[in-house]
Amino acid sequence: MGIVLGPNRYGKAESRVVRIVRDSPRHEIRDLNVSSALRGDFAAAHTDGDQSQVLPTDTQKNTAFAFAKRHGVSSPEDYALALGRRLLEATPAATGAAVTVEEFAWDRIPVDGAGHDHAFVRRGGEVRTTSVDVTPQGAVVESGLHDLVVLKSTGSEFKGFLRDDYTTLPDADDRILATALRAGWRYASTDGIDWNATYDAVRSLLLATFATTYSRALQETLYAMGRAVLEAHAEVAEISFAAPNKHHFLVDLAPFGLDNPGEVFIAADRPYGLIEATVTREDD
Numbered sequence: 484m485g486i487v488l489g490p491n492r493y494g495k496a497e498s499r500v501v502r503i504v505r506d507s508p509r510h511e512i513r514d515l516n517v518s519s520a521l522r523g524d525f526a527a528a529h530t531d532g533d534q535s536q537v538l539p540t541d542t543q544k545n546t547a548f549a550f551a552k553r554h555g556v557s558s559p560e561d562y563a564l565a566l567g568r569r570l571l572e573a574t575p576a577a578t579g580a581a582v583t584v585e586e587f588a589w590d591r592i593p594v595d596g597a598g599h600d601h602a603f604v605r606r607g608g609e610v611r612t613t614s615v616d617v618t619p620q621g622a623v624v625e626s627g628l629h630d631l632v633v634l635k636s637t638g639s640e641f642k643g644f645l646r647d648d649y650t651t652l653p654d655a656d657d658r659i660l661a662t663a664l665r666a667g668w669r670y671a672s673t674d675g676i677d678w679n680a681t682y683d684a685v686r687s688l689l690l691a692t693f694a695t696t697y698s699r700a701l702q703e704t705l706y707a708m709g710r711a712v713l714e715a716h717a718e719v720a721e722i723s724f725a726a727p728n729k730h731h732f733l734v735d736l737a738p739f740g741l742d743n744p745g746e747v748f749i750a751a752d753r754p755y756g757l758i759e760a761t762v763t764r765e766d767d
C-alpha cells in the first residue's frame with residue numbers, strides 16, 4: 484500500500500503586530516495577532532526536502548510587519564486582504580493564502596472627561612478583587628484589580644541606568660510603556676466606606692495618573708499612581724502593585740526600504756520585566 488502526502492499548509496502563527504499612527508499628537512493604535520498559512524503544491528518540501536517553492540514563514544512574518552507600515556491597518560479585514568494577496572502573489576506554488584487576524588481593542592484613557600491623546604486602556608479582561616480577613620478584633624479588607632492592561636505610545640523613557648559587562652540595552656528616549664496592572668489596596672477601616680464608589684474612584688485615578696505622568700521608568704509610574712491614591716483617599720492605608728513590563732520592540736523595517744519612527748512594534752510575550760512596589764503611609 485502506497486503512502487502519500489495528504490492536505491498540508493504552512494505559515495507563521497501569532498505575530499503580535501502593534502501599529503501606532505503618530506502623524507499628529509493624537510495617536511491611534513491597532514493591536515493585532517496575525518497568522519498566515521500558504522497552501523498549494525508544497526509536496527517536494529515534504530517528500531524531497533526541496534525548499535525552492537517555500538516562502539519561509541520568517542518572510543511571512545516580515546511581510547506582516549512591513550505591511551502594517553506600507554499598507555497600514557485601516558481595519559483588520561483590509562489589512563488581512565492586502566497581506567493575503569501579497570503572500571499569494573509572492574509564492575508561485577501557492578493556490579491559496581489564509582490570513583487570520585485577532586484585534587485587541589483599546590480605548591483612550593479618560594482624563595478630565597476627555598480621551599487622552601496617547602494613553603490607552605485595553606477593553607475588557609480586567610478583574611476586580613477583594614480579600615477580607617475577619618477576627619474577633621475586627622476585619623481587614625484588601626481590594627484591588629488585576630489585568631488592567633494599559634499602554635502609552637509616547638511619554639516614556641528609560642535611560643541612565645547602571646551598566647556592566649552584560650548590559651546591551653540602549654537608552655530609550657521615547658518608548659511604548661505597557662503593563663497589565665495588578666493593584667491591591669488595604670483599607671484603614673471598614674466603617675462607612677462606599678466600596679463600589681471607592682473602587683471606581685481608585686481605578687480612575689490609577690488610569691489618569693498613568694496617562695498624565697511622564698514616565699522615566701515603570702517604577703516611577705507605579706510610585707506616582709500609589710501616591711495619587713493615598714493622597715486622594717484617606718480611607719486607603721497602603722497600596723501594592725505588581726506590573727509586568729510588556730515590552731514592545733521597534734521592528735527594523737530598513738531591509739524592506741521602510742523607515743520606522745515609532746510606528747510598528749512587535750509586542751513581546753516573555754520574558755518580561757516585573758516591577759513590584761508598595762506605597763504606604765509613614766505612620767502606618
Ligand SMILES: O=c1[nH]c(=O)c2[nH]c(=O)[nH]c2[nH]1
Pocket residue numbers: 641652699700701702728756758
Ligand atoms: O521601566 C523600566 N524599569 C526597569 O527596571 C527596566 N529594566 C529594563 O531593562 N527596562 C526597564 N524599564
